[in-house]
Amino acid sequence: ARLAAACDRAAAVVSSIRAALARAQGKVHALEDERNALLRANALTANDVDVMIRLRQGQDEVAGLAAIPDYGEALLVPTRIVESENVGTRRAGRRVARRLERVREARKDLRYRQWMREYAEGRMQDREEWMRDVSLLRVTKELQQFVGGADLAQKQKELTVKTEAQGRYLKTAHRRVMGKQQRAQKRLERTVQSRREENERLLKQVTELEQSVAVRAGIVEARERGAGGGVGPTARADKRMGTLVARSRLVSTAKAQADELDALRAQLAKLRRRTFPMFVAGQT
Incomplete structure:
Protein backbone atom coordinates (compact mmCIF):
# COMPACT_ATOMS: atom_id res chain seq x y z
CA ALA A 1 0.00 0.00 0.00
CA ARG A 2 2.84 2.40 0.83
CA LEU A 3 4.54 1.52 -2.48
CA ALA A 4 1.30 2.17 -4.39
CA ALA A 5 0.85 5.51 -2.61
CA ALA A 6 4.45 6.48 -3.39
CA CYS A 7 3.94 5.47 -7.02
CA ASP A 8 0.78 7.59 -7.20
CA ARG A 9 2.59 10.59 -5.72
CA ALA A 10 5.51 10.19 -8.13
CA ALA A 11 3.13 9.83 -11.07
CA ALA A 12 1.30 12.99 -9.96
CA VAL A 13 4.63 14.88 -9.76
CA VAL A 14 5.69 13.62 -13.21
CA SER A 15 2.31 14.58 -14.71
CA SER A 16 2.51 18.08 -13.18
CA ILE A 17 6.04 18.50 -14.57
CA ARG A 18 4.88 17.35 -17.99
CA ALA A 19 1.95 19.77 -17.87
CA ALA A 20 4.28 22.64 -16.92
CA LEU A 21 6.64 21.61 -19.74
CA ALA A 22 3.74 21.58 -22.20
CA ARG A 23 2.68 25.08 -21.11
CA ALA A 24 6.26 26.32 -21.42
CA GLN A 25 6.55 24.79 -24.89
CA GLY A 26 3.31 26.51 -25.89
CA LYS A 27 4.70 29.85 -24.72
CA VAL A 28 7.95 29.15 -26.59
CA HIS A 29 6.03 28.42 -29.81
CA ALA A 30 4.02 31.64 -29.38
CA LEU A 31 7.21 33.63 -28.84
CA GLU A 32 8.79 32.02 -31.90
CA ASP A 33 5.78 32.99 -34.03
CA GLU A 34 5.97 36.57 -32.73
CA ARG A 35 9.70 36.63 -33.36
CA ASN A 36 9.24 35.45 -36.95
CA ALA A 37 6.61 38.15 -37.52
CA LEU A 38 8.95 40.82 -36.15
CA LEU A 39 11.80 39.51 -38.30
CA ARG A 40 9.63 39.74 -41.41
CA ALA A 41 8.57 43.29 -40.50
CA ASN A 42 12.19 44.20 -39.81
CA ALA A 43 13.34 42.80 -43.14
CA LEU A 44 10.61 44.72 -44.94
CA THR A 45 11.56 47.93 -43.14
CA ALA A 46 15.28 47.41 -43.79
CA ASN A 47 14.71 46.97 -47.51
CA ASP A 48 12.39 50.00 -47.83
CA VAL A 49 13.91 52.75 -45.70
CA ASP A 50 14.84 56.34 -46.49
CA VAL A 51 18.51 57.06 -45.84
CA MET A 52 19.42 60.47 -44.47
CA ILE A 53 22.83 61.95 -45.18
CA ARG A 54 24.25 64.73 -43.09
CA LEU A 55 25.70 67.43 -45.45
CA ARG A 56 27.58 70.56 -44.72
CA GLN A 57 25.88 73.88 -45.38
CA GLY A 58 26.47 75.09 -48.93
CA GLN A 59 27.91 71.85 -50.21
CA ASP A 60 27.69 71.48 -53.98
CA GLU A 61 25.63 68.41 -54.96
CA VAL A 62 26.02 68.86 -58.72
CA ALA A 63 27.86 65.99 -60.34
CA GLY A 64 30.71 67.11 -62.55
CA LEU A 65 34.39 67.58 -62.82
CA ALA A 66 36.65 68.31 -59.91
CA ALA A 67 36.76 71.95 -60.94
CA ILE A 68 33.76 73.57 -62.67
CA PRO A 69 34.97 76.35 -64.82
CA ASP A 70 31.59 77.46 -66.13
CA TYR A 71 28.57 78.43 -64.02
CA GLY A 72 26.44 79.50 -66.93
CA GLU A 73 23.67 76.97 -66.25
CA ALA A 74 23.49 77.72 -62.52
CA LEU A 75 20.17 78.92 -61.08
CA LEU A 76 19.57 81.26 -58.17
CA VAL A 77 16.84 80.02 -55.80
CA PRO A 78 15.24 82.22 -53.11
CA THR A 79 16.05 81.28 -49.51
CA ARG A 80 12.33 81.17 -48.67
CA ILE A 81 11.84 78.27 -51.09
CA VAL A 82 14.94 76.55 -49.77
CA GLU A 83 13.70 76.94 -46.19
CA SER A 84 10.25 75.59 -47.04
CA GLU A 85 11.86 72.57 -48.69
CA ASN A 86 14.07 72.15 -45.67
CA VAL A 87 10.97 72.10 -43.44
CA GLY A 88 9.52 69.21 -45.47
CA THR A 89 12.87 67.47 -45.47
CA ARG A 90 13.14 67.77 -41.69
CA ARG A 91 9.60 66.46 -41.27
CA ALA A 92 10.39 63.44 -43.44
CA GLY A 93 13.62 62.95 -41.51
CA ARG A 94 11.75 62.94 -38.20
CA ARG A 95 9.33 60.34 -39.57
CA VAL A 96 12.21 58.16 -40.67
CA ALA A 97 13.91 58.66 -37.29
CA ARG A 98 10.74 57.57 -35.46
CA ARG A 99 10.49 54.55 -37.73
CA LEU A 100 14.08 53.60 -37.02
CA GLU A 101 13.44 54.09 -33.30
CA ARG A 102 10.50 51.67 -33.47
CA VAL A 103 12.67 49.17 -35.33
CA ARG A 104 15.31 49.47 -32.64
CA GLU A 105 12.75 48.97 -29.87
CA ALA A 106 11.30 45.97 -31.72
CA ARG A 107 14.74 44.41 -31.99
CA LYS A 108 15.37 45.10 -28.32
CA ASP A 109 12.05 43.46 -27.38
CA LEU A 110 12.83 40.53 -29.67
CA ARG A 111 16.20 39.99 -28.02
CA TYR A 112 14.55 40.23 -24.58
CA ARG A 113 11.90 37.67 -25.53
CA GLN A 114 14.55 35.33 -26.90
CA TRP A 115 16.50 35.66 -23.67
CA MET A 116 13.35 34.96 -21.64
CA ARG A 117 12.67 31.83 -23.70
CA GLU A 118 16.21 30.54 -23.13
CA TYR A 119 15.89 31.39 -19.44
CA ALA A 120 12.57 29.50 -19.16
CA GLU A 121 14.05 26.47 -20.92
CA GLY A 122 17.02 26.52 -18.55
CA ARG A 123 14.73 26.79 -15.52
CA MET A 124 12.59 23.91 -16.76
CA GLN A 125 15.64 21.70 -17.31
CA ASP A 126 16.96 22.61 -13.87
CA ARG A 127 13.60 21.75 -12.27
CA GLU A 128 13.48 18.39 -14.04
CA GLU A 129 16.99 17.49 -12.87
CA TRP A 130 16.17 18.64 -9.33
CA MET A 131 13.00 16.54 -9.20
CA ARG A 132 14.89 13.52 -10.52
CA ASP A 133 17.59 13.95 -7.86
CA VAL A 134 14.99 14.30 -5.09
CA SER A 135 13.09 11.25 -6.34
CA LEU A 136 16.27 9.17 -6.47
CA LEU A 137 17.19 10.26 -2.95
CA ARG A 138 13.81 9.57 -1.29
CA VAL A 139 12.18 6.64 -3.07
CA THR A 140 12.81 2.91 -3.11
CA LYS A 141 14.29 0.85 -5.87
CA GLU A 142 10.87 -0.13 -7.23
CA LEU A 143 9.73 3.48 -7.46
CA GLN A 144 12.98 4.44 -9.19
CA GLN A 145 12.27 1.77 -11.78
CA PHE A 146 8.71 3.09 -12.14
CA VAL A 147 9.93 6.66 -12.68
CA GLY A 148 12.53 5.40 -15.13
CA GLY A 149 9.79 3.77 -17.20
CA ALA A 150 10.41 0.13 -16.26
CA ASP A 151 7.62 -2.44 -16.59
CA LEU A 152 6.36 -3.29 -13.11
CA ALA A 153 3.32 -5.34 -14.14
CA GLN A 154 4.86 -8.64 -13.01
CA LYS A 155 5.93 -7.20 -9.66
CA GLN A 156 2.49 -5.71 -9.14
CA LYS A 157 0.95 -9.10 -9.91
CA GLU A 158 3.25 -10.83 -7.40
CA LEU A 159 2.44 -8.18 -4.80
CA THR A 160 -1.29 -8.69 -5.43
CA VAL A 161 -0.97 -12.47 -5.00
CA LYS A 162 1.02 -12.00 -1.79
CA THR A 163 -1.52 -9.52 -0.44
CA GLU A 164 -4.41 -11.88 -1.22
CA ALA A 165 -2.60 -14.76 0.53
Missing part, protein backbone atom coordinates in the same frame (compact mmCIF):
# COMPACT_ATOMS: atom_id res chain seq x y z
CA GLN A 166 -1.99 -12.55 3.55
CA GLY A 167 -5.67 -11.58 3.58
CA ARG A 168 -6.71 -15.25 3.51
CA TYR A 169 -4.32 -16.02 6.36
CA LEU A 170 -5.68 -13.14 8.41
CA LYS A 171 -9.25 -14.34 7.81
CA THR A 172 -8.31 -17.86 8.93
CA ALA A 173 -6.56 -16.53 12.04
CA HIS A 174 -9.56 -14.34 12.80
CA ARG A 175 -11.95 -17.29 12.49
CA ARG A 176 -9.66 -19.36 14.74
CA VAL A 177 -9.55 -16.66 17.41
CA MET A 178 -13.31 -16.12 17.15
CA GLY A 179 -13.87 -19.87 17.60
CA LYS A 180 -11.73 -19.89 20.73
CA GLN A 181 -13.54 -16.87 22.13
CA GLN A 182 -16.95 -18.36 21.36
CA ARG A 183 -16.00 -21.69 22.99
CA ALA A 184 -14.73 -19.85 26.07
CA GLN A 185 -17.93 -17.82 26.16
CA LYS A 186 -20.05 -20.96 25.95
CA ARG A 187 -18.06 -22.55 28.79
CA LEU A 188 -18.59 -19.46 30.92
CA GLU A 189 -22.29 -19.44 30.06
CA ARG A 190 -22.58 -23.09 31.10
CA THR A 191 -20.69 -22.33 34.32
CA VAL A 192 -22.94 -19.37 35.05
CA GLN A 193 -26.02 -21.46 34.32
CA SER A 194 -24.83 -24.26 36.61
CA ARG A 195 -24.03 -21.78 39.37
CA ARG A 196 -27.41 -20.14 38.92
CA GLU A 197 -29.13 -23.52 39.17
CA GLU A 198 -27.06 -24.36 42.24
CA ASN A 199 -28.03 -21.04 43.84
CA GLU A 200 -31.68 -21.70 43.11
CA ARG A 201 -31.33 -25.16 44.63
CA LEU A 202 -29.63 -23.72 47.71
CA LEU A 203 -32.33 -21.08 48.03
CA LYS A 204 -34.95 -23.81 47.87
CA GLN A 205 -33.06 -25.73 50.55
CA VAL A 206 -32.87 -22.60 52.71
CA THR A 207 -36.60 -22.09 52.31
CA GLU A 208 -37.31 -25.73 53.14
CA LEU A 209 -34.99 -25.59 56.15
CA GLU A 210 -36.63 -22.42 57.39
CA GLN A 211 -40.03 -24.03 57.03
CA SER A 212 -38.78 -27.18 58.78
CA VAL A 213 -37.26 -25.13 61.58
CA ALA A 214 -40.50 -23.20 61.98
CA VAL A 215 -42.52 -26.46 62.07
CA ARG A 216 -40.17 -28.04 64.59
CA ALA A 217 -40.18 -24.91 66.73
CA GLY A 218 -43.98 -25.04 66.73
CA ILE A 219 -43.91 -28.72 67.68
CA VAL A 220 -41.45 -28.04 70.49
CA GLU A 221 -43.54 -25.19 71.81
CA ALA A 222 -46.67 -27.35 71.62
CA ARG A 223 -44.93 -30.15 73.51
CA GLU A 224 -43.68 -27.73 76.11
CA ARG A 225 -47.17 -26.34 76.56
CA GLY A 226 -48.58 -29.87 76.70
CA ALA A 227 -45.96 -31.08 79.16
CA GLY A 228 -46.74 -28.22 81.49
CA GLY A 229 -43.49 -26.47 81.12
CA GLY A 230 -41.24 -29.53 81.57
CA VAL A 231 -38.49 -27.95 79.42
CA GLY A 232 -36.72 -25.11 81.09
CA PRO A 233 -35.99 -21.69 79.61
CA THR A 234 -32.31 -22.56 79.24
CA ALA A 235 -33.04 -25.48 76.92
CA ARG A 236 -35.42 -23.38 74.85
CA ALA A 237 -32.78 -20.66 74.54
CA ASP A 238 -30.19 -23.22 73.41
CA LYS A 239 -32.52 -24.60 70.76
CA ARG A 240 -33.36 -21.13 69.52
CA MET A 241 -29.67 -20.27 69.35
CA GLY A 242 -28.96 -23.40 67.35
CA THR A 243 -31.76 -22.52 64.96
CA LEU A 244 -30.41 -18.99 64.51
CA VAL A 245 -26.88 -20.28 63.89
CA ALA A 246 -28.09 -22.74 61.26
CA ARG A 247 -30.13 -20.02 59.59
CA SER A 248 -27.18 -17.60 59.56
CA ARG A 249 -24.96 -20.29 58.03
CA LEU A 250 -27.44 -20.92 55.27
CA VAL A 251 -27.80 -17.18 54.60
CA SER A 252 -23.99 -16.80 54.47
CA THR A 253 -23.72 -19.69 52.01
CA ALA A 254 -26.44 -18.18 49.81
CA LYS A 255 -24.71 -14.77 49.86
CA ALA A 256 -21.35 -16.34 48.92
CA GLN A 257 -22.98 -18.19 46.03
CA ALA A 258 -24.70 -14.96 44.90
CA ASP A 259 -21.38 -13.05 45.02
CA GLU A 260 -19.68 -15.76 42.98
CA LEU A 261 -22.53 -15.63 40.47
CA ASP A 262 -22.12 -11.84 40.15
CA ALA A 263 -18.37 -12.26 39.56
CA LEU A 264 -19.03 -14.83 36.83
CA ARG A 265 -21.58 -12.48 35.23
CA ALA A 266 -19.02 -9.64 35.22
CA GLN A 267 -16.41 -11.91 33.65
CA LEU A 268 -18.93 -13.02 31.00
CA ALA A 269 -19.82 -9.38 30.22
CA LYS A 270 -16.11 -8.51 29.88
CA LEU A 271 -15.61 -11.44 27.50
CA ARG A 272 -18.62 -10.32 25.44
CA ARG A 273 -17.26 -6.77 25.21
CA ARG A 274 -13.94 -8.12 24.05
CA THR A 275 -15.47 -10.47 21.49
CA PHE A 276 -18.45 -8.43 20.22
CA PRO A 277 -17.81 -4.76 21.14
CA MET A 278 -20.35 -3.31 18.68
CA PHE A 279 -23.11 -5.66 19.90
CA VAL A 280 -22.50 -4.79 23.55
CA ALA A 281 -22.41 -1.06 22.74
CA GLY A 282 -25.73 -1.37 20.92
CA GLN A 283 -27.30 -3.11 23.92
CA THR A 284 -25.99 -0.47 26.37
Whole structure:
Protein backbone atom coordinates (compact mmCIF):
# COMPACT_ATOMS: atom_id res chain seq x y z
CA ALA A 1 0.00 0.00 0.00
CA ARG A 2 2.84 2.40 0.83
CA LEU A 3 4.54 1.52 -2.48
CA ALA A 4 1.30 2.17 -4.39
CA ALA A 5 0.85 5.51 -2.61
CA ALA A 6 4.45 6.48 -3.39
CA CYS A 7 3.94 5.47 -7.02
CA ASP A 8 0.78 7.59 -7.20
CA ARG A 9 2.59 10.59 -5.72
CA ALA A 10 5.51 10.19 -8.13
CA ALA A 11 3.13 9.83 -11.07
CA ALA A 12 1.30 12.99 -9.96
CA VAL A 13 4.63 14.88 -9.76
CA VAL A 14 5.69 13.62 -13.21
CA SER A 15 2.31 14.58 -14.71
CA SER A 16 2.51 18.08 -13.18
CA ILE A 17 6.04 18.50 -14.57
CA ARG A 18 4.88 17.35 -17.99
CA ALA A 19 1.95 19.77 -17.87
CA ALA A 20 4.28 22.64 -16.92
CA LEU A 21 6.64 21.61 -19.74
CA ALA A 22 3.74 21.58 -22.20
CA ARG A 23 2.68 25.08 -21.11
CA ALA A 24 6.26 26.32 -21.42
CA GLN A 25 6.55 24.79 -24.89
CA GLY A 26 3.31 26.51 -25.89
CA LYS A 27 4.70 29.85 -24.72
CA VAL A 28 7.95 29.15 -26.59
CA HIS A 29 6.03 28.42 -29.81
CA ALA A 30 4.02 31.64 -29.38
CA LEU A 31 7.21 33.63 -28.84
CA GLU A 32 8.79 32.02 -31.90
CA ASP A 33 5.78 32.99 -34.03
CA GLU A 34 5.97 36.57 -32.73
CA ARG A 35 9.70 36.63 -33.36
CA ASN A 36 9.24 35.45 -36.95
CA ALA A 37 6.61 38.15 -37.52
CA LEU A 38 8.95 40.82 -36.15
CA LEU A 39 11.80 39.51 -38.30
CA ARG A 40 9.63 39.74 -41.41
CA ALA A 41 8.57 43.29 -40.50
CA ASN A 42 12.19 44.20 -39.81
CA ALA A 43 13.34 42.80 -43.14
CA LEU A 44 10.61 44.72 -44.94
CA THR A 45 11.56 47.93 -43.14
CA ALA A 46 15.28 47.41 -43.79
CA ASN A 47 14.71 46.97 -47.51
CA ASP A 48 12.39 50.00 -47.83
CA VAL A 49 13.91 52.75 -45.70
CA ASP A 50 14.84 56.34 -46.49
CA VAL A 51 18.51 57.06 -45.84
CA MET A 52 19.42 60.47 -44.47
CA ILE A 53 22.83 61.95 -45.18
CA ARG A 54 24.25 64.73 -43.09
CA LEU A 55 25.70 67.43 -45.45
CA ARG A 56 27.58 70.56 -44.72
CA GLN A 57 25.88 73.88 -45.38
CA GLY A 58 26.47 75.09 -48.93
CA GLN A 59 27.91 71.85 -50.21
CA ASP A 60 27.69 71.48 -53.98
CA GLU A 61 25.63 68.41 -54.96
CA VAL A 62 26.02 68.86 -58.72
CA ALA A 63 27.86 65.99 -60.34
CA GLY A 64 30.71 67.11 -62.55
CA LEU A 65 34.39 67.58 -62.82
CA ALA A 66 36.65 68.31 -59.91
CA ALA A 67 36.76 71.95 -60.94
CA ILE A 68 33.76 73.57 -62.67
CA PRO A 69 34.97 76.35 -64.82
CA ASP A 70 31.59 77.46 -66.13
CA TYR A 71 28.57 78.43 -64.02
CA GLY A 72 26.44 79.50 -66.93
CA GLU A 73 23.67 76.97 -66.25
CA ALA A 74 23.49 77.72 -62.52
CA LEU A 75 20.17 78.92 -61.08
CA LEU A 76 19.57 81.26 -58.17
CA VAL A 77 16.84 80.02 -55.80
CA PRO A 78 15.24 82.22 -53.11
CA THR A 79 16.05 81.28 -49.51
CA ARG A 80 12.33 81.17 -48.67
CA ILE A 81 11.84 78.27 -51.09
CA VAL A 82 14.94 76.55 -49.77
CA GLU A 83 13.70 76.94 -46.19
CA SER A 84 10.25 75.59 -47.04
CA GLU A 85 11.86 72.57 -48.69
CA ASN A 86 14.07 72.15 -45.67
CA VAL A 87 10.97 72.10 -43.44
CA GLY A 88 9.52 69.21 -45.47
CA THR A 89 12.87 67.47 -45.47
CA ARG A 90 13.14 67.77 -41.69
CA ARG A 91 9.60 66.46 -41.27
CA ALA A 92 10.39 63.44 -43.44
CA GLY A 93 13.62 62.95 -41.51
CA ARG A 94 11.75 62.94 -38.20
CA ARG A 95 9.33 60.34 -39.57
CA VAL A 96 12.21 58.16 -40.67
CA ALA A 97 13.91 58.66 -37.29
CA ARG A 98 10.74 57.57 -35.46
CA ARG A 99 10.49 54.55 -37.73
CA LEU A 100 14.08 53.60 -37.02
CA GLU A 101 13.44 54.09 -33.30
CA ARG A 102 10.50 51.67 -33.47
CA VAL A 103 12.67 49.17 -35.33
CA ARG A 104 15.31 49.47 -32.64
CA GLU A 105 12.75 48.97 -29.87
CA ALA A 106 11.30 45.97 -31.72
CA ARG A 107 14.74 44.41 -31.99
CA LYS A 108 15.37 45.10 -28.32
CA ASP A 109 12.05 43.46 -27.38
CA LEU A 110 12.83 40.53 -29.67
CA ARG A 111 16.20 39.99 -28.02
CA TYR A 112 14.55 40.23 -24.58
CA ARG A 113 11.90 37.67 -25.53
CA GLN A 114 14.55 35.33 -26.90
CA TRP A 115 16.50 35.66 -23.67
CA MET A 116 13.35 34.96 -21.64
CA ARG A 117 12.67 31.83 -23.70
CA GLU A 118 16.21 30.54 -23.13
CA TYR A 119 15.89 31.39 -19.44
CA ALA A 120 12.57 29.50 -19.16
CA GLU A 121 14.05 26.47 -20.92
CA GLY A 122 17.02 26.52 -18.55
CA ARG A 123 14.73 26.79 -15.52
CA MET A 124 12.59 23.91 -16.76
CA GLN A 125 15.64 21.70 -17.31
CA ASP A 126 16.96 22.61 -13.87
CA ARG A 127 13.60 21.75 -12.27
CA GLU A 128 13.48 18.39 -14.04
CA GLU A 129 16.99 17.49 -12.87
CA TRP A 130 16.17 18.64 -9.33
CA MET A 131 13.00 16.54 -9.20
CA ARG A 132 14.89 13.52 -10.52
CA ASP A 133 17.59 13.95 -7.86
CA VAL A 134 14.99 14.30 -5.09
CA SER A 135 13.09 11.25 -6.34
CA LEU A 136 16.27 9.17 -6.47
CA LEU A 137 17.19 10.26 -2.95
CA ARG A 138 13.81 9.57 -1.29
CA VAL A 139 12.18 6.64 -3.07
CA THR A 140 12.81 2.91 -3.11
CA LYS A 141 14.29 0.85 -5.87
CA GLU A 142 10.87 -0.13 -7.23
CA LEU A 143 9.73 3.48 -7.46
CA GLN A 144 12.98 4.44 -9.19
CA GLN A 145 12.27 1.77 -11.78
CA PHE A 146 8.71 3.09 -12.14
CA VAL A 147 9.93 6.66 -12.68
CA GLY A 148 12.53 5.40 -15.13
CA GLY A 149 9.79 3.77 -17.20
CA ALA A 150 10.41 0.13 -16.26
CA ASP A 151 7.62 -2.44 -16.59
CA LEU A 152 6.36 -3.29 -13.11
CA ALA A 153 3.32 -5.34 -14.14
CA GLN A 154 4.86 -8.64 -13.01
CA LYS A 155 5.93 -7.20 -9.66
CA GLN A 156 2.49 -5.71 -9.14
CA LYS A 157 0.95 -9.10 -9.91
CA GLU A 158 3.25 -10.83 -7.40
CA LEU A 159 2.44 -8.18 -4.80
CA THR A 160 -1.29 -8.69 -5.43
CA VAL A 161 -0.97 -12.47 -5.00
CA LYS A 162 1.02 -12.00 -1.79
CA THR A 163 -1.52 -9.52 -0.44
CA GLU A 164 -4.41 -11.88 -1.22
CA ALA A 165 -2.60 -14.76 0.53
CA GLN A 166 -1.99 -12.55 3.55
CA GLY A 167 -5.67 -11.58 3.58
CA ARG A 168 -6.71 -15.25 3.51
CA TYR A 169 -4.32 -16.02 6.36
CA LEU A 170 -5.68 -13.14 8.41
CA LYS A 171 -9.25 -14.34 7.81
CA THR A 172 -8.31 -17.86 8.93
CA ALA A 173 -6.56 -16.53 12.04
CA HIS A 174 -9.56 -14.34 12.80
CA ARG A 175 -11.95 -17.29 12.49
CA ARG A 176 -9.66 -19.36 14.74
CA VAL A 177 -9.55 -16.66 17.41
CA MET A 178 -13.31 -16.12 17.15
CA GLY A 179 -13.87 -19.87 17.60
CA LYS A 180 -11.73 -19.89 20.73
CA GLN A 181 -13.54 -16.87 22.13
CA GLN A 182 -16.95 -18.36 21.36
CA ARG A 183 -16.00 -21.69 22.99
CA ALA A 184 -14.73 -19.85 26.07
CA GLN A 185 -17.93 -17.82 26.16
CA LYS A 186 -20.05 -20.96 25.95
CA ARG A 187 -18.06 -22.55 28.79
CA LEU A 188 -18.59 -19.46 30.92
CA GLU A 189 -22.29 -19.44 30.06
CA ARG A 190 -22.58 -23.09 31.10
CA THR A 191 -20.69 -22.33 34.32
CA VAL A 192 -22.94 -19.37 35.05
CA GLN A 193 -26.02 -21.46 34.32
CA SER A 194 -24.83 -24.26 36.61
CA ARG A 195 -24.03 -21.78 39.37
CA ARG A 196 -27.41 -20.14 38.92
CA GLU A 197 -29.13 -23.52 39.17
CA GLU A 198 -27.06 -24.36 42.24
CA ASN A 199 -28.03 -21.04 43.84
CA GLU A 200 -31.68 -21.70 43.11
CA ARG A 201 -31.33 -25.16 44.63
CA LEU A 202 -29.63 -23.72 47.71
CA LEU A 203 -32.33 -21.08 48.03
CA LYS A 204 -34.95 -23.81 47.87
CA GLN A 205 -33.06 -25.73 50.55
CA VAL A 206 -32.87 -22.60 52.71
CA THR A 207 -36.60 -22.09 52.31
CA GLU A 208 -37.31 -25.73 53.14
CA LEU A 209 -34.99 -25.59 56.15
CA GLU A 210 -36.63 -22.42 57.39
CA GLN A 211 -40.03 -24.03 57.03
CA SER A 212 -38.78 -27.18 58.78
CA VAL A 213 -37.26 -25.13 61.58
CA ALA A 214 -40.50 -23.20 61.98
CA VAL A 215 -42.52 -26.46 62.07
CA ARG A 216 -40.17 -28.04 64.59
CA ALA A 217 -40.18 -24.91 66.73
CA GLY A 218 -43.98 -25.04 66.73
CA ILE A 219 -43.91 -28.72 67.68
CA VAL A 220 -41.45 -28.04 70.49
CA GLU A 221 -43.54 -25.19 71.81
CA ALA A 222 -46.67 -27.35 71.62
CA ARG A 223 -44.93 -30.15 73.51
CA GLU A 224 -43.68 -27.73 76.11
CA ARG A 225 -47.17 -26.34 76.56
CA GLY A 226 -48.58 -29.87 76.70
CA ALA A 227 -45.96 -31.08 79.16
CA GLY A 228 -46.74 -28.22 81.49
CA GLY A 229 -43.49 -26.47 81.12
CA GLY A 230 -41.24 -29.53 81.57
CA VAL A 231 -38.49 -27.95 79.42
CA GLY A 232 -36.72 -25.11 81.09
CA PRO A 233 -35.99 -21.69 79.61
CA THR A 234 -32.31 -22.56 79.24
CA ALA A 235 -33.04 -25.48 76.92
CA ARG A 236 -35.42 -23.38 74.85
CA ALA A 237 -32.78 -20.66 74.54
CA ASP A 238 -30.19 -23.22 73.41
CA LYS A 239 -32.52 -24.60 70.76
CA ARG A 240 -33.36 -21.13 69.52
CA MET A 241 -29.67 -20.27 69.35
CA GLY A 242 -28.96 -23.40 67.35
CA THR A 243 -31.76 -22.52 64.96
CA LEU A 244 -30.41 -18.99 64.51
CA VAL A 245 -26.88 -20.28 63.89
CA ALA A 246 -28.09 -22.74 61.26
CA ARG A 247 -30.13 -20.02 59.59
CA SER A 248 -27.18 -17.60 59.56
CA ARG A 249 -24.96 -20.29 58.03
CA LEU A 250 -27.44 -20.92 55.27
CA VAL A 251 -27.80 -17.18 54.60
CA SER A 252 -23.99 -16.80 54.47
CA THR A 253 -23.72 -19.69 52.01
CA ALA A 254 -26.44 -18.18 49.81
CA LYS A 255 -24.71 -14.77 49.86
CA ALA A 256 -21.35 -16.34 48.92
CA GLN A 257 -22.98 -18.19 46.03
CA ALA A 258 -24.70 -14.96 44.90
CA ASP A 259 -21.38 -13.05 45.02
CA GLU A 260 -19.68 -15.76 42.98
CA LEU A 261 -22.53 -15.63 40.47
CA ASP A 262 -22.12 -11.84 40.15
CA ALA A 263 -18.37 -12.26 39.56
CA LEU A 264 -19.03 -14.83 36.83
CA ARG A 265 -21.58 -12.48 35.23
CA ALA A 266 -19.02 -9.64 35.22
CA GLN A 267 -16.41 -11.91 33.65
CA LEU A 268 -18.93 -13.02 31.00
CA ALA A 269 -19.82 -9.38 30.22
CA LYS A 270 -16.11 -8.51 29.88
CA LEU A 271 -15.61 -11.44 27.50
CA ARG A 272 -18.62 -10.32 25.44
CA ARG A 273 -17.26 -6.77 25.21
CA ARG A 274 -13.94 -8.12 24.05
CA THR A 275 -15.47 -10.47 21.49
CA PHE A 276 -18.45 -8.43 20.22
CA PRO A 277 -17.81 -4.76 21.14
CA MET A 278 -20.35 -3.31 18.68
CA PHE A 279 -23.11 -5.66 19.90
CA VAL A 280 -22.50 -4.79 23.55
CA ALA A 281 -22.41 -1.06 22.74
CA GLY A 282 -25.73 -1.37 20.92
CA GLN A 283 -27.30 -3.11 23.92
CA THR A 284 -25.99 -0.47 26.37
